[in-house]
Amino acid sequence: xxxxxxxxxxxxxxxxxxxxxxxxxxxxxxxxxxxxxxxxxxxxxxxxxxxxxxxxxxxxxxxxxxxxxxxxxxxxxxxxxxxxxxxxxxxxxxxxxxxxxxxxxxxxxxxxxxxxxxxxxxxxxxxxxxxxxxxxxxxxx
Amino acid sequence: xxxxxxxxxxxxxxxxxxxxxxxxxxxxxxxxxxxxxxxxxxxxxxxxxxxxxxxxxxxxxxxxxxxxxxxxxxxxxxxxxxxxxxxxxxxxxxxxxxxxxxxxxxxxxxxxxxxxxxxxxxxxxxxxxxxxxxxxxxxxxxxxxxxxxxxxxxxxxxxxxxxxxxxxxxxxxxxxxxxxxxxxxxxxxxxxxxxxxxxxxxxxxxxxxxxxxxxxxxxxxxxxxxxxxxxxxxxxxxxxxxxxxxxxxxxxxxxxxxxxxxxxxxxxxxxxxxxxxxxxxxxxxxxxxxxxxxxxxxxxxxxxxxxxxxxxxxxxxxxxx
Numbered sequence: 001x002x003x004x005x006x007x008x009x010x011x012x013x014x015x016x017x018x019x020x021x022x023x024x025x026x027x028x029x030x031x032x033x034x035x036x037x038x039x040x041x042x043x044x045x046x047x048x049x050x051x052x053x054x055x056x057x058x059x060x061x062x063x064x065x066x067x068x069x070x071x072x073x074x075x076x077x078x079x080x081x082x083x084x085x086x087x088x089x090x091x092x093x094x095x096x097x098x099x100x101x102x103x104x105x106x107x108x109x110x111x112x113x114x115x116x117x118x119x120x121x122x123x124x125x126x127x128x129x130x131x132x133x134x135x136x137x138x139x140x141x
Numbered sequence: 142x143x144x145x146x147x148x149x150x151x152x153x154x155x156x157x158x159x160x161x162x163x164x165x166x167x168x169x170x171x172x173x174x175x176x177x178x179x180x181x182x183x184x185x186x187x188x189x190x191x192x193x194x195x196x197x198x199x200x201x202x203x204x205x206x207x208x209x210x211x212x213x214x215x216x217x218x219x220x221x222x223x224x225x226x227x228x229x230x231x232x233x234x235x236x237x238x239x240x241x242x243x244x245x246x247x248x249x250x251x252x253x254x255x256x257x258x259x260x261x262x263x264x265x266x267x268x269x270x271x272x273x274x275x276x277x278x279x280x281x282x283x284x285x286x287x288x289x290x291x292x293x294x295x296x297x298x299x300x301x302x303x304x305x306x307x308x309x310x311x312x313x314x315x316x317x318x319x320x321x322x323x324x325x326x327x328x329x330x331x332x333x334x335x336x337x338x339x340x341x342x343x344x345x346x347x348x349x350x351x352x353x354x355x356x357x358x359x360x361x362x363x364x365x366x367x368x369x370x371x372x373x374x375x376x377x378x379x380x381x382x383x384x385x386x387x388x389x390x391x392x393x394x395x396x397x398x399x400x401x402x403x404x405x406x407x408x409x410x411x412x413x414x415x416x417x418x419x420x421x422x423x424x425x426x427x428x429x430x431x432x433x434x435x436x437x438x439x440x441x442x443x444x445x446x447x448x449x450x451x452x453x454x455x456x457x458x459x460x461x462x
Contacts, residue, residue: 039269049216051269056185078272082388083318083356085427087274089241089461094234095265096180096190096211 021071022125025137031117033057035138042077044120046087047097060121061102062109072122075141110134143172143245143432143457153438153451156246157253158236160290161198163453170197172246172455174237176206186213194237199290206237206258221263228278228312229254231323231352231365239459243361243386243422245434248399250416251365251380255291256305259284270315278312295447296335304332306343321354331371346371361386361393375406394421403445410445414438429460 025041027033033055040050044059063069073079079087091097103109106127113119114133128136144167147153153163161171176194183189192207209223226234232247236257239246246252261282268275285304292301310327326349333341350367363384370377379402386395400415420434433456440449 043216043269046274048267049213051216079318087316090235093178093238093241096178096188096192096207098180 021068023068023072023075023122023140024125024128025120025122025140026113026128026134027057027120027137028113028115028117029133029135030114031135033118033120033135033137038076038140041140045077045100047091047100056118058098058116058119059100060109060112060119061100062106062121062123063102063104064106064109065124065127068122068124072140076122143239143455144169147451147453152448153436153453154448155249155436155453155455156198157249157291158255158257159196159198160294161196161246162294162448163455170200172457173197174239175201176237178207187211188213196237209263217266217268219265219267221265222261224258224260225263225280225282227254227257227259227284227308227327228280228310229325229327229348230350230367231325231354233257238461239432240428240430240461243393243395243432244384244397244418244420245432245455245457248365248382248384248397248416248418249436250399250401250414250438251367251382253291253380253401255289255303256284256286259305259308261308272317274314274316276312276314278310280308280310280312282308284308292333292335299336302332302334305329305346306332319355319357321352323350323352325350341371341374344371344373359388361388361395363397376410377404377406378402378412379404391424392421393423395419403442411442412445412447413441414447415441428462429458431458432456 036050037052040053043050044057070081073081073084077084088100092099103112109121110131110133113121122140128134147163147165155161155163155171163171174194174196176192178192180188180190188211190207190209190211193203194206195201195203205224207225209221209225212220214220228234230252232242235241236247236252259282261280263278263280266277283306287302288300289303292303306329308327308329312325314323328345328347330343331341331346332343348369350365352365355362365382367380380400382397382399384395384397386393397418401412403410403412405411416436416438418434418436420432423431425431436453438451440446
C-alpha cells in the first residue's frame with residue numbers, strides 16, 4: 001500500500017510539472033519550417049542531421065528558463081544537462097560538428113530568431129504566445 | 142596552459158605522443174597546447190574542416206591535426222577524406238582538447254602511441270536507436286612520420302622514421318545518459334627506420350580495445366582496456382586504465398590507475414610502468430576549467446625502461462572559445 005501511494009505521488013508531481021510547463025518548438029513568424037518528428041528534433045539538438053524530415057534547420061538552445069530547459073532535456077533529449085553538454089562537446093571536437101548556439105535571454109533569442117528564419121528553438125507555450133514575432137511549429141509536451 | 146614540476150626523478154614523461162617531458166624545474170611547455178578548429182560549408186552535403194594545433198612540447202610550431210572534406214551521403218552516413226586523428230583509444234580523437242576530460246592529460250601509460258594521425262578515408266554511420274546514440278566508423282589510410290617525436294626521443298635523439306601502411310580500422314560507440322561503450326580495432330603494416338638502419342619492414346600489427354564509462358548522478362567511472370601486438374617482432378602489450386570521480390558542486394576530484402605491461406618474449410623488451418593519479422577539476426564557467434593533478438609513476442622496465450620512477454605535480458587551465 002505504501003509503495004502504491006508513493007508511486008502515485010511521484011506520478012502526480014511529474015504530471016503537474018509537465019502540465020504547468022507546456023513547451024513548444026518555435027521559429028520566426030516569417031519562416032517556412034514545418035512539423036518535425038520528435039526523433040528528428042532530438043537529432044537536430046545533438047548536432048546530427050534529421051532522418052524523417054528533409055528540413056535542415058539550425059537548432060538554438062534556450063536556457064532562459066532553467067526549468068523548461070531541463071524538461072526539454074528530459075522529455076525530448078532523454079538526457080541530463082551534464083550528459084547533454086558532454087555529448088555536444090564530443091560532437092564538436094571529435095566529429096567537427098557545428099557548435100550549437102545558446103541564449104539565456106528570451107528577448108535576445110527572439111531577436112536572433114527574427115534575423116534567422118531557418119533557426120528553431122524550444123520555449124514555454126506561454127512565452128511563445130506572448131511574442132507575435134514567433135511562430136509555434138508544434139507542441140513538444 | 143599548464144605548468145608542472147617533477148618532484149622525484151630527473152624527468153617525467155607526462156605526454157608520450159607529444160613527448161611532453163618535465164624535469165625538476167617548473168616548466169610550462171610540456172602540457173600546454175593551443176588549437177583552432179575551422180569549418181566551411183560549400184553546400185548542405187559538403188564541408189571542409191581543419192584543426193590547427195601548436196604544442197609547447199614542439200616549441201609551439203603549428204601542426205595540422207585535421208584537414209578533411211566531409212560529404213554527407215544521407216542523414217546517417219557520411220564520408221570523410223583527408224587528414225584525421227587516428228581513433229585508436231577512447232580519447233585519441235580529442236586528446237589535445239583538455240576541456241573534454243577531467244585530467245590534465247589522458248592517463249599516460251595508456252596513451253603511449255607514436256602515430257596519432259592518418260591520411261585516408263573514413264566512413265561514419267550514425268543511426269537512430271531510440272534513446273541510445275550510436276556511431277560506427279570504418280577507416281582506411283596511411284601515415285608517414287619523419288623524425289617521429291616519441292621514437293626519436295626514446296632512441297636518444299637518433300632520428301626515427303615511422304610509417305604505418307594499409308591502416309584499416311573500425312570503431313563502434315554506443316551511449317545513453319549513463320553508460321558509454323566503445324570498441325576499437327585496427328591493423329596495419331609497420332615500417333621503422335632508425336638512422337640508416339631498417340628495423341621493421343611491413344611488419345603486421347594489431348590493436349584492439351574496449352572502454353566502458355558510467356556516470357550515475359555525481360559519480361563517474363571511466364575505464365579502458367587495450368591490447369597491441371606485433372607477432373613477427375614478438376611484441377605483445379596490454380594497457381589498462383580505471384578512474385573514479387565524484388562531482389561536488391563545480392569540482393570533480395578524481396583518482397586514476399593506469400598501466401602498461403609488455404609480455405616478456407624472446408627478443409622483445411620488458412616495458413612495464415604504472416601510474417596512480419590524484420587530481421581535481423573545477424569548472425569556473427561553461428568554457429573554462431581549472432585543474433590540478435599529482436601523478437606517481439613506477440617504471441619496472443629493466444631492459445626497456447622509459448624514464449624511470451617519477452612524481453609530478455601539474456596544474457593549469459583549459460578553455461574553449
